[in-house]
Amino acid sequence: MKRVAAIMFAIAIAIPATAQNAATQQPIRPMPRPQDAPTAAAPAQVTPPQAVEETENVAAPSRAIAAKGQRDLLRQDDATYASCLVALHDLAVVYEEVVAVVPEDDVDCGILQPIKVSEIAPGVALVPPAVIRCPTAQALASWVQDFVLPAAARLDGRGALTAIENGSGYTCRRRNNEDDGALSEHAFGNAFDVMGFRFELGSPVMVGPGKSQDGLARAFQDAVWASACLDFATVLGPGSNASHEDHLHFDIIARKNGFRICELGAAIEE
Numbered sequence: 001m002k003r004v005a006a007i008m009f010a011i012a013i014a015i016p017a018t019a020q021n022a023a024t025q026q027p028i029r030p031m032p033r034p035q036d037a038p039t040a041a042a043p044a045q046v047t048p049p050q051a052v053e054e055t056e057n058v059a060a061p062s063r064a065i066a067a068k069g070q071r072d073l074l075r076q077d078d079a080t081y082a083s084c085l086v087a088l089h090d091l092a093v094v095y096e097e098v099v100a101v102v103p104e105d106d107v108d109c110g111i112l113q114p115i116k117v118s119e120i121a122p123g124v125a126l127v128p129p130a131v132i133r134c135p136t137a138q139a140l141a142s143w144v145q146d147f148v149l150p151a152a153a154r155l156d157g158r159g160a161l162t163a164i165e166n167g168s169g170y171t172c173r174r175r176n177n178e179d180d181g182a183l184s185e186h187a188f189g190n191a192f193d194v195m196g197f198r199f200e201l202g203s204p205v206m207v208g209p210g211k212s213q214d215g216l217a218r219a220f221q222d223a224v225w226a227s228a229c230l231d232f233a234t235v236l237g238p239g240s241n242a243s244h245e246d247h248l249h250f251d252i253i254a255r256k257n258g259f260r261i262c263e264l265g266a267a268i269e270e
């Protein structure tokens with residue numbers, strides 16, 4: 001087998017609305033699940049069965065913040081936040097509000113209105129649950145509902161989609177895990193990494209270079225990867241760079257003029 005070319009499409013698309021606005025303007029679907037209705041209950045304590053890095057910096061919400069950082073700038077006003085939670089309810093997302101993530105040693109990292117999402121669509125778990133911002137969850141839920149579930153239904157022999165493997169939600173780190181440089185969108189709860197997809201029957205589809213997958217799994221990965229560019233401001237995956245060979249990275253960063261970066265880096269072979 002000879003590799004002919006590795007094609008990288010880097011598409012910067014000008015979109016009038018900001019990524020966050022785009023995320024909050026998704027159509028609401030009539031999928032009432034009263035038991036998941038957002039409530040005004042006090043934020044629950046975080047129980048950390050998931051990746052340690054997602055909760056290790058959790059602190060009490062009443063702790064004073066010395067200076068304004070990126071996490072403060074990303075705080076939604078109460079009405080916007082409430083409407084985001086309603087959108088999650090309408091998308092049948094299972095989540096809980098958790099205490100603010102406010103690491104003392106960094107004024108930028110953190111989430112002032114974090115939620116922990118355990119089910120992103122009916123019957124589709126996030127494994128482990130993800131601590132992210134509400135608009136990130138809304139974009140992820142819209143993508144799963146509109147693109148992943150229909151694509152999964154075309155996969156023969158695997159049955160229903162049951163889970164999406166969570167590579168990373170919130171974590172205070174820099175881009176590509178480097179020691180310096182800009183903070184990753186993961187550091188603000190704006191990003192989610194998809195490692196793979198689990199099904200009721202048959203083998204999971206793990207994200208990877210196309211050559212590692214059978215034809216139908218490859219088609220599924222390519223379909224859901226490309227469609228994510230409609231819901232997220234940044235989409236990276238295998239072929240983007242060495243640190244994304246085994247997962248898809250999605251985030252909702254708000255760039256000037258609504259620019260998006262959509263990298264579809266699957267290798268073409270013959």
Ligand SMILES: [Zn+2]
Nearest residue numbers: 191192193249
């Ligand atoms: Zn990522």
